[in-house]
Amino acid sequence: MSVPADGTTNPGYARTPRTTPTRYKDRATWEQEAIHAILDSTYLCHLGFVADGAPVVLPTIYARVGSRLYIHGSTGSRPLRGARGDQGLPVCVTVTLVDALVLTKSAFNHSINFRSVVAHGTAHQVTDPEELGIALDALVDQTVPGRSAEVRPANAKELAATAVIRLDLDEVSAKTREDGANDDPDDLDLPHWAGVIPVTSGFGTPVPAGSTTVPLPAHVRDLTR
Amino acid sequence: MSVPADGTTNPGYARTPRTTPTRYKDRATWEQEAIHAILDSTYLCHLGFVADGAPVVLPTIYARVGSRLYIHGSTGSRPLRGARGDQGLPVCVTVTLVDALVLTKSAFNHSINFRSVVAHGTAHQVTDPEELGIALDALVDQTVPGRSAEVRPANAKELAATAVIRLDLDEVSAKTREDGANDDPDDLDLPHWAGVIPVTSGFGTPVPAGSTTVPLPAHVRDLTR
Numbered sequence: 001m002s003v004p005a006d007g008t009t010n011p012g013y014a015r016t017p018r019t020t021p022t023r024y025k026d027r028a029t030w031e032q033e034a035i036h037a038i039l040d041s042t043y044l045c046h047l048g049f050v051a052d053g054a055p056v057v058l059p060t061i062y063a064r065v066g067s068r069l070y071i072h073g074s075t076g077s078r079p080l081r082g083a084r085g086d087q088g089l090p091v092c093v094t095v096t097l098v099d100a101l102v103l104t105k106s107a108f109n110h111s112i113n114f115r116s117v118v119a120h121g122t123a124h125q126v127t128d129p130e131e132l133g134i135a136l137d138a139l140v141d142q143t144v145p146g147r148s149a150e151v152r153p154a155n156a157k158e159l160a161a162t163a164v165i166r167l168d169l170d171e172v173s174a175k176t177r178e179d180g181a182n183d184d185p186d187d188l189d190l191p192h193w194a195g196v197i198p199v200t201s202g203f204g205t206p207v208p209a210g211s212t213t214v215p216l217p218a219h220v221r222d223l224t225r
Numbered sequence: 226m227s228v229p230a231d232g233t234t235n236p237g238y239a240r241t242p243r244t245t246p247t248r249y250k251d252r253a254t255w256e257q258e259a260i261h262a263i264l265d266s267t268y269l270c271h272l273g274f275v276a277d278g279a280p281v282v283l284p285t286i287y288a289r290v291g292s293r294l295y296i297h298g299s300t301g302s303r304p305l306r307g308a309r310g311d312q313g314l315p316v317c318v319t320v321t322l323v324d325a326l327v328l329t330k331s332a333f334n335h336s337i338n339f340r341s342v343v344a345h346g347t348a349h350q351v352t353d354p355e356e357l358g359i360a361l362d363a364l365v366d367q368t369v370p371g372r373s374a375e376v377r378p379a380n381a382k383e384l385a386a387t388a389v390i391r392l393d394l395d396e397v398s399a400k401t402r403e404d405g406a407n408d409d410p411d412d413l414d415l416p417h418w419a420g421v422i423p424v425t426s427g428f429g430t431p432v433p434a435g436s437t438t439v440p441l442p443a444h445v446r447d448l449t450r
Binding site: 046049050051054055056057059061090092093096098101104108110118136137139140143147148150153154158180181187188189190192193195196197200202203204206209211212213214216217220 | 283328413449
């Protein structure tokens, strides 16, 4: 439990030295609800691990199920090798959403409005077929909600070929910036344009494959409208 | 120099074990032009480094200047501490663009069309004021091309407070998927929707700050139209 500045008590993740930022501390939160909301807003993460003493960062997809992340290992088998043993694989999973570019009258004060989550911990490979099935469905539904119920589920052979690692959320924090241009007082009268440029993201018109004989299903329509 | 399959010789980055994927090798390239094109398409990277033996991945902005990346260190001072010494800081810098969700009739074959670059190397903190000025301008222009010439440049005090690390591109590769739904032949007749959902990104209407007295400049208009 963390205690926010307003004195109320919200369920929160543990605060540790490495989830406590050294700068802009007011942008950080450990509150579960805030962290889960960011994690539920996208499906792409960057998975960091150490290989031969050096850092490796790979993009991949994830799904949140409660206080657990399932992370797809198909970007390469390297992370999975480490996660197979009992010791697991120390990882850092980072999720970032950019909301706006913030333009100021000085080069120095330019900024970005964003929401990000950084989770530290030890990941383990999912080997139980039942949990693998749940994880694979969750990965499909994290990208397209409702999709997993309307496709052919994975068979035993596919589950055996699916590489998923599990990270229990414990040492995790979020950072957000949601603000306008913060110019120095001395710069405010400069004849430059300052302001906020929203960054937008969405989906284009779905393009059916040649094999598709059914109309656009609700789960695709809901995602893209 | 790498030699593509068509026998021509294109300038390419060095191919090493860790820039050679273990899966989907046909999606990888080491060609400079392809890698630079991806790096020039966005401004957000995920910076990985090792702290106390554990991986850390932080989102930040970068700029490409020739075969060099400048990476903003303001997400926290931790990476910079390591990059200050002569030895530098081993890093992995990853840039990812998602182009489409690829929906198949089986859960297992779902995929994502993407472009990504992964760069490995040793980063060094930029300390020379002239280079810092170049780097800060490049960071501003990577997000909003042409912007740096139309703002107040950083002064000496701001440059001293600017944390930028430099990574020379050397051990770097790109991976891309640009394809439709690849269903198993046995699944093609299933009554599910398969196809590609384009992922779009762009900018909304710029919102001027209260201090802005000038019309929307061309560099903002060009970005957002």
